[in-house]
Amino acid sequence: MYKIILRHTHKLHPFNEPARDLRIQNKPLWLYQRDVLAPHTHREVEIGPHDPIPQISGECIVYRDNLFFDEHYVTEFLKQARASKKPRRAAFTTDDPAFREHALPLSTSFTKEGEYYLADFWYYPDGPTEEAEPLVIDLQAREIGYYHVPVYMASEQGDLVFQVPLRAFLAIDSWVHIFIADVVFGLFARGARFEEQLNKDPWTKLRVLGKALYEGKQVLECSEVVKIGRNCVIDPTAVIHGPTTIGDNVTINAGAVIENCIIGNNVNISQDCQLMLSVVGDGAFLPFRASLFMTTLMDNSMVAQNTCLQMCVVGRNTFLGAGSTFTDYNLLPKPILALDGDEKLKPANRPVLGGCVGHNCRIGSGMIIFPARTIESDVVLFASPERRVISKNVPFEDSDHHGTPAAHLHRRLYPRDDETSGEESW
Numbered sequence: 001m002y003k004i005i006l007r008h009t010h011k012l013h014p015f016n017e018p019a020r021d022l023r024i025q026n027k028p029l030w031l032y033q034r035d036v037l038a039p040h041t042h043r044e045v046e047i048g049p050h051d052p053i054p055q056i057s058g059e060c061i062v063y064r065d066n067l068f069f070d071e072h073y074v075t076e077f078l079k080q081a082r083a084s085k086k087p088r089r090a091a092f093t094t095d096d097p098a099f100r101e102h103a104l105p106l107s108t109s110f111t112k113e114g115e116y117y118l119a120d121f122w123y124y125p126d127g128p129t130e131e132a133e134p135l136v137i138d139l140q141a142r143e144i145g146y147y148h149v150p151v152y153m154a155s156e157q158g159d160l161v162f163q164v165p166l167r168a169f170l171a172i173d174s175w176v177h178i179f180i181a182d183v184v185f186g187l188f189a190r191g192a193r194f195e196e197q198l199n200k201d202p203w204t205k206l207r208v209l210g211k212a213l214y215e216g217k218q219v220l221e222c223s224e225v226v227k228i229g230r231n232c233v234i235d236p237t238a239v240i241h242g243p244t245t246i247g248d249n250v251t252i253n254a255g256a257v258i259e260n261c262i263i264g265n266n267v268n269i270s271q272d273c274q275l276m277l278s279v280v281g282d283g284a285f286l287p288f289r290a291s292l293f294m295t296t297l298m299d300n301s302m303v304a305q306n307t308c309l310q311m312c313v314v315g316r317n318t319f320l321g322a323g324s325t326f327t328d329y330n331l332l333p334k335p336i337l338a339l340d341g342d343e344k345l346k347p348a349n350r351p352v353l354g355g356c357v358g359h360n361c362r363i364g365s366g367m368i369i370f371p372a373r374t375i376e377s378d379v380v381l382f383a384s385p386e387r388r389v390i391s392k393n394v395p396f397e398d399s400d401h402h403g404t405p406a407a408h409l410h411r412r413l414y415p416r417d418d419e420t421s422g423e424e425s426w
Helices: 029-037 071-084 097-103 175-200 202-215
Strands: 002-006 043-047 060-064 067-069 088-092 111-113 116-124 133-136 141-148 159-165 169-171 226-228 239-241 244-246 257-259 274-276 291-293 308-310 337-339 345-347
Touching: 002 029, 029 067, 029 071, 067 116, 067 175, 071 088, 071 116, 071 133, 097 141, 097 159, 097 169, 097 175, 116 133, 116 169, 141 175, 159 175, 169 175, 175 202, 175 337, 239 244
Parallel strands: 002 043, 002 060, 088 133, 226 244, 239 257, 257 274, 274 291, 291 308
Antiparallel strands: 060 116, 067 169, 088 116, 111 116, 141 159, 337 345
């Protein structure tokens, strides 16, 4: 089957990079899409925003490259689309709680048509045509809570819950959608599918239990649920609970606690770090007592000691200074607002949400960042009496390095569309 990829060139704030190039589940989104569709397609072509769709005979999939979808959704979509023998387009309704609660807020990629929200994802049995009927696939949402909190922090009975889909589909229009794709539609969904498999298949349960007995470990620590790559050095006092995936050449030191995470290659996790429901990119470094909770840390970034990130997204090649805290809850009962795909502030539909830092940033020690605030790529923030609390979004123009004689030492690598390329001399 042929696949036609529609390029989405809009740069996502605050990264100033198209969604296809951002890391989702520790892969560039375009690579994640390719791997999901690899069993179904054998040829592909990419076309720009204004290019005509090529005329192809036979089966094909057409999709925009800012979409996140998993193999479970694609398999069911193709199964039902092929059975209908008609051109079909992915569609959703607000009756689906996972779509309503997580995919629709802050999104600008879905087209409203009657009761349907249409996505840029099509199946054609005989080549692209102008018409395609909506096809609604149940995302099979499961309501899952992650901790009990006081009632004033949650809308119902003091429980913060997510609608976790067993089949994932999401448009990456906002940095919040990266958090949703990595944590809710990624790590939470992986854990939910694992639990469902254990409940439905007694042989899986026996295999996991048998491996744990053979290795002399607790069930959630055995190699059936904790996958470890080559050349890793893991201190025996570290606690690692699955489902967790650890890449190659990873060092995990004494007292670290890791639960349901994806750890990339060449990562260094120092003493007493706490990682829970987080995605850590290749080459990342976490010194002692750094903490990540439901957070994405992209490639070659560093979170210094005693810094805590909850429900945050951090870009590539970024440094976060020691003792910084990303707050995630409005003390007054105001809705948390975040930037949507058009960079307009809209309700994030989340009672608790952290912040976002772009690529190539340098953030000083002891900073306090308010919920859902963004720091644009290439920003430098010095720790000073004048700036300790980040209460507003920080654009590149407000970076502290501009007023220093050494400003030329920090290059602008990720300009906005309305800027020049930023090719400066060192």
